[in-house]
Amino acid sequence: xxxxxxxxxxxxxxxxxxxxxxxxxxxxxxxxxxxxxxxxxxxxxxxxxxxxxxxxxxxxxxxxxxxxxxxxxxxxxxxxxxxxxxxxxxxxxxxxxxxxxxxxxxxxxxxxxxxxxxxxxxxxxxxxxxxxxxxxxxxxxxxxxxxxxxxxxxxxxxxxxxxxxxxxxxxxxxxxxxxxxxxxxxxxxxxxxxxxxxxxxxxxxxxxxxxxxxxxxxxxxxxxxxxxxxxxxxxxxxxxxxxxxxxxxxxxxxxxxxxxxxxxxxxxxxxxxxxxxxxxxxxxxxxxxxxxxxxxxxxxxxxxxxxxxxxxxxxxxxxxxxxxxxxxxxxxxxxxxxxxxxxxxxxxxxxxxxxxxxxxxxxxxxxxxxxxxxxxxxxxxxxx
Numbered sequence: 001x002x003x004x005x006x007x008x009x010x011x012x013x014x015x016x017x018x019x020x021x022x023x024x025x026x027x028x029x030x031x032x033x034x035x036x037x038x039x040x041x042x043x044x045x046x047x048x049x050x051x052x053x054x055x056x057x058x059x060x061x062x063x064x065x066x067x068x069x070x071x072x073x074x075x076x077x078x079x080x081x082x083x084x085x086x087x088x089x090x091x092x093x094x095x096x097x098x099x100x101x102x103x104x105x106x107x108x109x110x111x112x113x114x115x116x117x118x119x120x121x122x123x124x125x126x127x128x129x130x131x132x133x134x135x136x137x138x139x140x141x142x143x144x145x146x147x148x149x150x151x152x153x154x155x156x157x158x159x160x161x162x163x164x165x166x167x168x169x170x171x172x173x174x175x176x177x178x179x180x181x182x183x184x185x186x187x188x189x190x191x192x193x194x195x196x197x198x199x200x201x202x203x204x205x206x207x208x209x210x211x212x213x214x215x216x217x218x219x220x221x222x223x224x225x226x227x228x229x230x231x232x233x234x235x236x237x238x239x240x241x242x243x244x245x246x247x248x249x250x251x252x253x254x255x256x257x258x259x260x261x262x263x264x265x266x267x268x269x270x271x272x273x274x275x276x277x278x279x280x281x282x283x284x285x286x287x288x289x290x291x292x293x294x295x296x297x298x299x300x301x302x303x304x305x306x307x308x309x310x311x312x313x314x315x316x317x318x319x320x321x322x323x324x325x326x327x328x329x330x331x332x333x334x335x336x337x338x339x340x341x342x343x344x345x346x347x348x349x350x351x352x353x354x355x356x357x358x359x360x361x362x363x364x365x366x367x368x369x370x371x372x373x374x375x376x377x378x379x380x381x382x383x384x
Contacts, residue, residue, distance in 0.1 A: 004029045004375060005049075005085040005106075007099040008092070009133065011035040012044040015203060017262050018177050018292050019091050020044050025178070025368040029375055032083045034102070036067050042262070049083055051076055068132055071098045073105040082106060086379050087149075093118030094137035097144050109149035109382040111374070113175075116154075116289030116310070117207075119161040125284035141165075149378045152371075155290040155311030173374060176314075178367030179295045181359055186301030186351070187270040197228040197255075198337060199272035199302075201265055201293045204235030206282035209307065209327065211237075211244055213278040216333035218248040224341050227273070229254045232265055270300045274340050274347060277306045280327040290315050295362045298322075298354030303347045305336040315362075321354035 006023045008016075011033050023031040023046055031046055038050030051067055052060030067075045076082050082102070089111045090099035096112030103110035118137070126134045145165075151172045153159035159174045198217070202208035210231070217229045231241075231254065238256075245251050260268070269275065275297040279288040288310035295315055297304055304322030306312050307329075318324035323339060325332035340347045 001030045002028065002375070002379065003083065003085040004031050005034045005083060005088045005102075005108075006031050006046070007034045007088050007090040007095055007102065009035065009095050009098060010037045010039050011048065011050075012042050013039060014041040014259060016091075017042060020046065021180060021364065022177055022368060022371070025180075025364050026372060027368070028372050029086075032085065034082065034088070034099075036064050036098075047083070049076070049080055051080060053080055067098075071101050071136070073102040087111060087375060087382070089113070089375075091115065093141065093144070094133050096148065097137050097140040098133075100140070100144060100147055104147075109378045110147065111150045111152060111378060112144065112148055113152040113154065114158050114162060114289075116158065117286045119158060119165060120285050120287040120289075120310070122285040149382065150374060152374070155314050157287075157311035157314065158289045175371060175374065176290070176362055176367055177292060178364030179292065179299050179358055179362050180364045181299050181362075184266060184269070184296045184299035184358075186355060195271055196224070196226050196273045196341070197230045197271075198305075198341075199268055199275050199297075200229065200231045200233070200277070201269070201275070202231075202233045202277065202279075204233055204237040204241055205286075206237070206284075207279055207286045207288060208233070209278040209280035210241055212280060212328055212330055212333065213276055214241065214244055214248060214250070214254070215330045216278070216337060217254070218250050219330070219334040220337045220341070221250055221253050223338065227253075227341060229276075230257065230268060230272070231255065232257050232260050232268065234258050266296070266300070269297055269302060272297075272300075272302050274337070275302050275304050276333070276337065277304065277312070278327070278333055279307055279309045279312060281309065288312055294322075295358050298351075299358040299362075301351040301355045303340055303350035303354065305333060305340065307333070317353070317357060321350055321357050323350075 033046050033048045036051045087108045088099050088103040090096040091113050152175045162172050245254050290311040304316050306316045307327040309327040316322040323336040
């Protein structure tokens with residue numbers, strides 16, 4: 001069986017289960033994760049080659065630090081040897097630049113998937129971050145453009161951003177990451193009718209627009225006293241969001257659940273009346289590539305309220321699978337939530353169409369088979 005090295009600087013990260021699920025769905029390629037830092041935030045059954053393994057000794061930490069500065073594959077030693085692979089698939093632009101020397105050392109082609117911030121955050125903001133990984137990405141991105149065998153964009157929006165950055169059109173492929181439609185399935189309508197809540201699943205970051213969602217829900221809450229807002233996530237803005245909820249007088253109507261497992265999120269999603277995802281362009285330019293949580297919600301037959309932002313309109317069909325409104329527009333978001341809550345029939349129709357849409361466009365098995373065909377093309381070209 002042909003082998004692929006899935007490269008990520010940190011793995012497995014709790015908010016990036018899509019990497020694990022995509023790799024786990026491969027049928028004709030045997031995946032091995034290659035990572036600098038084995039963080040083990042969530043379970044992963046994939047084989048992992050971690051620099052220094054799981055060790056936290058000073059020598060292991062120094063090797064990881066040295067790798068962050070040099071990207072030298074020679075730092076993988078006899079106790080954590082690089083696996084034999086036929087290609088390397090890196091996730092996120094910075095990881096692609098780190099995977100370049102590794103792919104060269106292994107003598108195999110490199111594919112890089114871009115997921116959003118890596119092509120939307122302003123260059124000046126990346127420089128100001130003073131993050132060695134990000135700065136190295138900026139310094140070596142031109143080399144990645146030249147040497148990469150293929151570049152995968154997770155939406156048409158991201159593909160267009162890559163073209164603006166000078167990536168060669170013939171090697172930039174729009175490929176949607178799929179959702180497991182056998183795992184994300186609708187629950188009974190009766191369950192939702194007896195437990196009305198709007199669900200938000202998002203990190204507490206500027207881009208996610210949770211402050212806007214809270215302000216919109218504050219307008220909706222008085223009209224629908226039986227409805228709650230349930231929010232899953234955490235992050236830098238958590239204290240501010242809690243304070244804003246109290247300021248708006250809706251603390252008794254909002255449940256902040258913090259980070260939750262994928263299984264818990266799925267269960268919450270299945271019983272939600274609607275999912276709200278109100279992303280907005282952050283001050284540093286960061287934008288949403290697509291929003292896989294939207295595909296998961298639609299797979300569960302749940303209608304969506306979302307913003308016209310980044311790649312979201314590719315995941316939510318306005319008036320068909322959900323209601324799409326301008327970003328940062330509190331009144332428009334409140335009106336969209338009201339439209340669904342006041343008309344369960346509309347919500348049901350949008351949810352049913354959402355399930356059909358995901359089955360047609362975002363089925364994990366179909367999309368992973370398409371990914372393997374991309375792998376085939378790259379490996380075949382490398383061998384000729």
